[in-house]
Structures are given as structure tokens and as C-alpha cells.
Amino acid sequence: MDPGVADLSRLQFALTALYHFLFVPLTLGLSFMLVIMESVYVMTGRAAWRQVTRFWGKIFGINFVLGVATGLTMEFQFGTNWSYFSHYVGDIFGAPLAIEGLMAFFLEATFVGLMFFGWDRLSRLGHLFVTFMVALGTNLSALWILIANGWMQNPVGSDFNPETMRMEVSDFGAVLFNPVAQAKFVHTVSAGYVMAAVLVLGVSAFWLLKGRWTAVARRSMTVAAAFGLAGSLSVVVLGDESGYALTDxxxxxxAAIEAAWHTEAAPAGLTLFGxxxxxxxxxxxxxxxxxxxxxIATRSLDGTVTGMSELVLQAQERIASGQVAYQxxxxxxxxxKDTAARAAFEQHKRDLGYALLLKRYVADPAQATPEIVKRAAWDTVPNVPLMFWSFRIMALIGFLMIALFAGAFVIASLRRHDQYRPFLWAAVAAIPLPWIAAELGWVVAELGRQPWAIEGVLPTFLASSSLSRAALWTTIAGFTLIYGALAVIEVRLILATIKHGPDEDEAQAPAPVGAPIPAQPLAA
Known part of the structure; x- marks a missing residue:
């Protein structure tokens, strides 16, 4: 296997994944913010809240379309660029993706049209139900995707079958309730809520600074302040839970996140800077x-955080055990029917993946020298400086978000939305920050798993397809051009929508609760 092919395949997938993740969290957060805004409209009957909901629904729709388009491209890459990955673990990894398509994506697709075009054809309660189902489908979609990703991080409920030479499901319940997947889901979804709230808060602040659509801006800011404060606090708390999940x-x-080269006496200190x-x-x-x-890591004063040097020694032991399993x-x-081989395999099968690390250096892992084993063990250490700084920048932004939303919540509670102009400018400037934090979070999650495509099971360099470098460079260039054009289109559409503002004709007398809102004449 040409190592350059695996690296280029990783680069292509990273580019498409990071681009796709620009849209997904905003969709997650905006969907439930629309539910909150429309619920206020249904309960109060005030047409101004219908105006607010419909405006942010337009932003949701633009983002939703781009998220779907880029997500489909990513799934196809498992067949085109990662064919051995799909062959080796497809029975397990493919199940959550299939369920996501059947349950969540179809749920979104069924109701999203009704949400956009059913305002004048459904009762207020009926339309609110439709909006809630779109939000539910969007978040369920994230759940199943993160169950699949969580299994890559912590491959529970599965075993290698020497008869088929593939990984197979042994306990689907363990796959569904994987603690890593649960921690990733709640943390990722909370981050999406923060991203949506920051966008709503920033746009509202911009309108207030310009003195335009102030009624919509004040209402939007109030919702964003409360929703964002809850979301930002959840991100920090659930991020701590994610760190605890890493310990096991x-x-x-x-260890790489904390640059813990050696095991310290318990309890270990947190490196703030270095x-x-x-x-x-x-x-x-x-x-x-x-x-x-x-x-944080052990929830105790006597638990130890193992350093990278000691973990490398453990990896050497697991590689030696994996060599037995491979033989x-x-x-x-x-x-x-070799019973002795079967017994040896059953005893050492959990370490088979570690023996595969040796294939980077020798065709037959059984022939690896102690020096090669040591070298392969050090391959299990990811890029420490990148992990260290990515995590700290992400965490710093998380705490800044808490401060931002706490200030917004106080200002909104006092009904002084437009009286603190420096804060409003800060809210506008803060719009890009959660996107930066989210992208760095994926860097930590995915690069921190290297050199594994599936942790402890399949090395990344063995997972790619047999492609040429020229083919990969061509597709990378093509994706970059297409995605770059799509990014320009989306940004221009969103900016144009914000510049146009909410539709003034939405601020009209509401229909009775439970009654359909009459359709407007075509001439109107």
C-alpha cells in the first residue's frame, strides 16, 4: 500500500468532513430555536413571533440544503476512498448509517417541506408539530452518525471472525449504548446549540446597532441569550464528561491532549499553558x-492519568500479543479445525489490531524485529502539539461563550437590549468563534485517534482503497473548487437574507389557536 494514498485519502476526507461540519451544528441548534420561537407564537398569538420564526426558518433552510449536499458526499467516500474499511467493519459501521437514513433523514425530508410551505395551510398547532418533527429528525440524524463515530473511537459489541476475516456485531445493544458515543452526542449537540445561538445573537445585535427591525431583534436576542447560556454551560459540563470517558x-x-509524557503521582495537575x-x-x-x-479524569484524588511513555510500553505488549493472534x-x-490455533486466537484476539500496525514496516507481522515493534508502538502517539493547542483554544472559546451569553441574558432580562453598544459589537465579533471551536473539536476527536481508523482494531493506512495519487489529487482539487463555490453561495445567500430582514407582511393579526391560517389570494 502506497502510504501517500492513505494520507491523501485522509486529507480529502478531512476537508469534506470539516466543511460539512460548518453546517451540521447550526442546523441542530436552529431547529430547536425555531421550536421555541414558534411555541411562543402559538401560546401568545402575537404575529411578531410568527415573523421572527419565519425569518430564522429561512436561515435554517439555506443551511439545511448545504448540510445535506455535503453529507451525502462524505458517505459515498466510504465506498470510493475507504473500501477496505467498509469491507472490514461494514457490518457494524453501516448499521447506524442505514438507520440514520431510514429513521432520521426520511423524517426530516417528510416534514421539512411542510414546515416551509405549510404556514398558510396548517393550523398553528399543526405547524408547530411539523417544526418539532424536523428538529427531532435533525437531532436523531446526529445521534446515529455519532453512534457510528463513537464505535470507531471505542469498538464495543464486536468481534473479529477468522472465518470471514471481518469484524462482526456481537452485541448491538453495546454499540447503541457506547459510553463514548453518548458523551460525543450530547457534547456535539450542545455545541450546535451554542453556534445557532451565537448567530442569532450576533445578527440581532447588528440590527440593534443599525436601528433596523428592532422588535424582531429584541425578541430574537432574548431567545438566543437564554438558549445560548444553557447550551454553553452544557458544552463545558458535557465536555468534562467526555474527558472522563477518555480515561477508560x-x-x-x-495523555496527548494534556502533553502528559510520563505518569505523574496522583492526582495529576492540569497543564494550563506550555x-x-x-x-x-x-x-x-x-x-x-x-x-x-x-x-477531572478520574473523579478522585488517588486515580492516576497514565503518561504516553507508559502507554507506549503497554502498546508494545499488545503488539506482541497481537502477533500471536495474527499467527x-x-x-x-x-x-x-485447528483447535490449538483457535485457542490461541481466542486468548489474544483483542490485540489483533495492534499486530496490524506492523504492516507499515513488514509484510508479515510475525517477522517483525523488536526494533520494529518499538517503532510501531510509538506510532500510537498522535501529534501532541496540535492536540494540546487545539484543545486549549477550544476550551477557551467555550468559557468565552459562557461569559457572552451571561451578559446577554442579564441585558435581555433588564430589557436594555440596545443600551450597551460595546457589548453588541462584541456579540457581532463573536459569531465565528463557536465554528472555530467546533472544527478544533473534530481535530481533537479524529487526529487524537490516529493511527487508528477504528481504535485498536484497524490502522488507518490499511483502511483506504487502492487508488492512485493522481486520482486523489484530482478529486481533492474538484471538491475544493465545488465546496469553495458552495461556501460563497451560502454566505452570500445568508448575508442577503440578513440584509433584507424579516418580511414586514408577517406582522399581521394571528389566526385563532387551532384554526388554519387562511391562504392569501394569488393576486396578493
């Missing part, structure tokens, strides 16, 4: 807060 399931990722040096295996100029890391598999291929 992804110790190397946790300059990780991968060559010297130390963190220069480090500033630590005593005990904090140990308390047993080879014997079972020749003679499926």
Missing part, C-alpha cells in the same frame, strides 16, 4: 494547576 477508553488521546516538545518528550514553560487533571489466524485460514 482512549487513554493515549487524553510548549510540548515531541523530540525531547517534555513540555517546556509549563504552567500547571495542581490536582485538577486527576480530579493463529493464518493457521486457521489453512485449517479451520
Amino acid at each position: 477508553n482512549q487513554k493515549m488521546k487524553l 510548549m510540548p516538545d515531541s523530540v525531547a518528550q517534555t513540555t517546556r514553560y509549563s504552567v500547571q494547576i495542581p490536582w485538577v487533571l486527576g480530579m 493463529a489466524v493464518e493457521r486457521l485460514k489453512a485449517d479451520p
Whole structure:
């Protein structure tokens, strides 16, 4: 396998994934913000809230279309660029994706048209139900995608079958209730709520600064302040829960995030700032807060956070065990009834994936020298400086979001929406921050898993398709051009929608609760 092919396949998937994730969180958050806004309209009967809901529904619709288009491209790549991945784990990984399409995506597709075109054809309660179903479908879609991704991070409920030479499901319940998937889902969804709230808050602040559509801006800001404060607090709390999940399931990722080169005496301190040096295996100029890391990661004062050096030694032991499993598999291929080989495989099968790390250096892992085993063990250490700084910038933005929404909540509660112009400018300037944090979060999640496509099961360099570098460069260039054009189109559409503002004819007398809103004559 040409290592450049795997690297280019990773680059292409990273570009499409990071681009796709520009749209997904905003869709997640805006969907439930629309439910809140429309619920106020249904309860109060005030047409101004219908105006607010319909405006932000337009922003949701623009973003929704781009999210669907880019998401479909990503799923196709599992067949085009990652064919061995699909062959090796498709029985497991494909199930959540199929359920997502059948349950969540079809649910969205069924109701999204009614949400946009049913305002004058459904009762207020009926339309609110439709909006809620779109929000439910959107968030269920994220759930199933993150169950699939969580299994890649922590492959529970599955076993390697030497007869089929593939991973197969042994406990689908364990796949569904994977603790890593649960932590990722609630954290990711909360981040999406923050992104949507920041956009609504920032646009509302901009309108207030310009003195335009102030009634809509004040209402939107009030919803964004409350929704964003709850979401930002949830992101931090659930991010802490995600860190705790890493302690049991992804110790190397946790150690890389904290640049913990060696195991410290419990409880370990949290490195607030430092300059990780991968060559010297130390963190220069480090500033630590005593005990904090140990308390976050282990929920105790006596639990230890294992350092990367010790984890590499453990990886060497697992590679040696995996070599035994690999040899047993080879014997079972020749003679499926070899009971001794079957017993050896059952004893060492959990480490089979570690033996596959050796294929980067030798065709037959059984022939690897101790030096090669050591080198392969060090491959399990991800890019420490990138992990270290990505996490800290993400966390800093998270705390800034809490401060921003706390200020907005106080201002909205006092009904002084337009009296603090410096704060309003800060709200406008803060719009890009949650997107930066979300992208860095995916960098931490996905690069922190390297060198694994599936943690401890399948190395990334073995998972790609047999493609040429020229084909990959061509598709990367094509995706970059197409996605770049789509990005320009979306930004211009959103800016044009914000500039146009809400439709003035929406501010009209509401229909009675439970009654259909009469359709306007075509001439109107």
C-alpha cells in the first residue's frame, strides 16, 4: 500500500468532513430555536413571533440544503476512498448509517417541506408539530452518525471472525449504548446549540446597532441569550464528561491532549499553558494547576492519568500479543479445525489490531524485529502539539461563550437590549468563534485517534482503497473548487437574507389557536 494514498485519502476526507461540519451544528441548534420561537407564537398569538420564526426558518433552510449536499458526499467516500474499511467493519459501521437514513433523514425530508410551505395551510398547532418533527429528525440524524463515530473511537459489541476475516456485531445493544458515543452526542449537540445561538445573537445585535427591525431583534436576542447560556454551560459540563470517558477508553488521546509524557503521582495537575516538545518528550514553560487533571479524569484524588511513555510500553505488549493472534489466524485460514490455533486466537484476539500496525514496516507481522515493534508502538502517539493547542483554544472559546451569553441574558432580562453598544459589537465579533471551536473539536476527536481508523482494531493506512495519487489529487482539487463555490453561495445567500430582514407582511393579526391560517389570494 502506497502510504501517500492513505494520507491523501485522509486529507480529502478531512476537508469534506470539516466543511460539512460548518453546517451540521447550526442546523441542530436552529431547529430547536425555531421550536421555541414558534411555541411562543402559538401560546401568545402575537404575529411578531410568527415573523421572527419565519425569518430564522429561512436561515435554517439555506443551511439545511448545504448540510445535506455535503453529507451525502462524505458517505459515498466510504465506498470510493475507504473500501477496505467498509469491507472490514461494514457490518457494524453501516448499521447506524442505514438507520440514520431510514429513521432520521426520511423524517426530516417528510416534514421539512411542510414546515416551509405549510404556514398558510396548517393550523398553528399543526405547524408547530411539523417544526418539532424536523428538529427531532435533525437531532436523531446526529445521534446515529455519532453512534457510528463513537464505535470507531471505542469498538464495543464486536468481534473479529477468522472465518470471514471481518469484524462482526456481537452485541448491538453495546454499540447503541457506547459510553463514548453518548458523551460525543450530547457534547456535539450542545455545541450546535451554542453556534445557532451565537448567530442569532450576533445578527440581532447588528440590527440593534443599525436601528433596523428592532422588535424582531429584541425578541430574537432574548431567545438566543437564554438558549445560548444553557447550551454553553452544557458544552463545558458535557465536555468534562467526555474527558472522563477518555480515561477508560482512549487513554493515549487524553495523555496527548494534556502533553502528559510520563505518569505523574496522583492526582495529576492540569497543564494550563506550555510548549510540548515531541523530540525531547517534555513540555517546556509549563504552567500547571495542581490536582485538577486527576480530579477531572478520574473523579478522585488517588486515580492516576497514565503518561504516553507508559502507554507506549503497554502498546508494545499488545503488539506482541497481537502477533500471536495474527499467527493463529493464518493457521486457521489453512485449517479451520485447528483447535490449538483457535485457542490461541481466542486468548489474544483483542490485540489483533495492534499486530496490524506492523504492516507499515513488514509484510508479515510475525517477522517483525523488536526494533520494529518499538517503532510501531510509538506510532500510537498522535501529534501532541496540535492536540494540546487545539484543545486549549477550544476550551477557551467555550468559557468565552459562557461569559457572552451571561451578559446577554442579564441585558435581555433588564430589557436594555440596545443600551450597551460595546457589548453588541462584541456579540457581532463573536459569531465565528463557536465554528472555530467546533472544527478544533473534530481535530481533537479524529487526529487524537490516529493511527487508528477504528481504535485498536484497524490502522488507518490499511483502511483506504487502492487508488492512485493522481486520482486523489484530482478529486481533492474538484471538491475544493465545488465546496469553495458552495461556501460563497451560502454566505452570500445568508448575508442577503440578513440584509433584507424579516418580511414586514408577517406582522399581521394571528389566526385563532387551532384554526388554519387562511391562504392569501394569488393576486396578493
